[in-house]
Amino acid sequence: MPTTARTIAPLLRHRTSTTSWNQARRRTGSPRRLRRLLASTNRAKVVTMKKTTQCQSVASVTLLYPLLRASDLFPVAGVLDAAGLLGEERRESLAYRFYNEDLLLAHARERILFGWGTYGRNRVFDADGRDMVVSDGYWVLALGIAGLAGFIVSFGMLLWPVIWARRRLGSHGSKGDGPQLAGLALIVSLAAVDLIPNGLWAVYPYLLAGVLTRRLGELQPTSRDR
Numbered sequence: 001m002p003t004t005a006r007t008i009a010p011l012l013r014h015r016t017s018t019t020s021w022n023q024a025r026r027r028t029g030s031p032r033r034l035r036r037l038l039a040s041t042n043r044a045k046v047v048t049m050k051k052t053t054q055c056q057s058v059a060s061v062t063l064l065y066p067l068l069r070a071s072d073l074f075p076v077a078g079v080l081d082a083a084g085l086l087g088e089e090r091r092e093s094l095a096y097r098f099y100n101e102d103l104l105l106a107h108a109r110e111r112i113l114f115g116w117g118t119y120g121r122n123r124v125f126d127a128d129g130r131d132m133v134v135s136d137g138y139w140v141l142a143l144g145i146a147g148l149a150g151f152i153v154s155f156g157m158l159l160w161p162v163i164w165a166r167r168r169l170g171s172h173g174s175k176g177d178g179p180q181l182a183g184l185a186l187i188v189s190l191a192a193v194d195l196i197p198n199g200l201w202a203v204y205p206y207l208l209a210g211v212l213t214r215r216l217g218e219l220q221p222t223s224r225d226r
Helices: 003-012 018-028 031-070 076-084 088-111 138-170 178-193 204-218
Strands: none
Touching: 031 088, 031 138, 031 178, 076 088, 088 138, 138 178, 138 204, 178 204
């Protein structure tokens, strides 16, 4: 543990006393320097908590949209009206996306638990055997191929470390890598929400999620986290 962290740790745990303050003064050399260290540490902790809060907000969107669409609770008409304000072409493009999602979702509900599997069985065909749908979002593909179980596993591996990061980093904001790990959690959450409108073209989101999970697990909990 660095000398700076050892110096201000008792103060950050709200156990400040005259003795600990005097010890910190002797180690840092002056009260002014100690106050600067405390201010810098508090700023790092604030930045960390802000980033993890943003991560949880993005993670909520990633989970809510598929659940609302699968249960027919998403306000499709309202979203289309809002898109129409940006132009009729935008509205038609979004309506076409919703139309294809509706077809895939109706087919996925027939085997909602474990899905249809691969070899195109998750897709919708007409009477002549022609593919009727254009799939965009990875979430609807995961739901159709592997069902609800596969969707939970696919997105759970991405979003669990993001949700876990807030609790772990909440008591490690004074660490030097706290803001960096919070930033990594934000990147993972943005990569997850990108799978709502787009497909999974590379596995780097899972690589980043694995790095985040490993590093969070290596953090040593303070007395408040034990």
